[in-house]
Amino acid sequence: MPQIVEFPERPYIGIRKTITMTSFGLVGDRIAGLIGWLAERGVSPADAPFFRYDSINMPEDRLVVQAGVPVPAPVAGEGDIFADVLPAGRYVTTSHHGHPDQLMSVTSGMLKWAEEQGLTWDMTEKDGTEHWGCRLEFYQTNPMDEPDPNNWDTALQFRLA
Template sequence: MPLRTRELLRLLAAINSRLSGDVSLPVLAVWAHRSQFDLHRQFRRLVGETPKAYTTRVRLASAAAELVSTDRRVSAVAFDHGFASHEVFTRTFTRHFGHSPREYRTRGLHVAGRRTAAVHASTVGSTAPCISLYRISTAERKPAVPLDISVRDLSAFHALVMRRRVTRDEIATALAESLPTVFGYAQRHGLTITGPPFARYPEVGMGSLVIEGGITVAAPPSAALDDGIEALAIPAGRAVVALHRGPYDCLPESYQEIERWMRDQGLSAAAAPWETYLTDPGERPDPATWETEIVQPVR
């Protein structure tokens, strides 16, 4: 029997709550009531990486955030993130980030400060586990729920994005590729991550659309970016903001409700809309609890 999305999310929640403990494949197979072979195959199909690669990546991301936001000893950080020894941690960390833990800490974040470091660490901790699962389909629909819609004045922000032209059915796949790439680039280069992942839609057509998947950063990078990753600056301005509660599959209905609300208020779009994924699916496995903020700049 295939591993259902809800079962996978519950398993990820269990893994993420025990990342300093034993989350090896035999243990996960017992939790999931499946054979090791079957779990390995289905986990990779749904998450895009093996259970071992997943747990190692999430542990390293969290450890890297702690290194630049605290003064704790490297050996203590290694132990608290499930690594058996300082040597194993250093070797694995260096292979993943291109710097040893001490070098990574010494370089620090590109925007220094205790407050920004704390924001960065908190954001990484809540984002890394399911960076490839935002917009995942659960094949669930919900009855229409009135949105919380308001008009706000938003501040300018900086972001890193990857741009793709896709069909509507390919949005989740595009984000599963772009968000981990952008997130990983930001962490490797010590960029200060300041908010959850988002997707922006600069062009929407009948057959396809352009999607920009990325993360917000405290300041634009000073070095040249890798191929496919772009710096984005969103200016301050007035926008309609709505909070969508529920599965990602129901987002189109929320966009339609926002359009109707704007017409009633005599507002028109002034720039591309975007959606920010406020809830980590691996922390809250029930899609009914997921929150997505939709922003439409207006004039």
């Protein structure tokens, strides 16, 4: 069942790409490298890695997505790795145990729940594209520890207006 949680600002490092649903690996495959980049600098992740959806245009199959890793304190970026913060605020959250392929239906359920509650997202729509203030999927299971995606845990966090 979704719930509303207040989060403070959370610093992270990340990369951003414009992708399609079939080219998601261009973002997803960078997570291990981001974690390695932090390790080279003696920095441990503060939380699970995530995807942050900046914009979504499903009819045209175009998404702007970040791969990010939370850090305990700001870290300077380098090259295409940038530093930013997840904005403070109220977020609708829910968790999912199972294959990431099932996240579209989990997301649909969460969006429907929020609509039924009369909640408003930190999102604007223009020309068929949704522009999100902060829409996150945290991947809480390390694939090295649990290679079966059917046993992965994911937390969704979508910021409210």
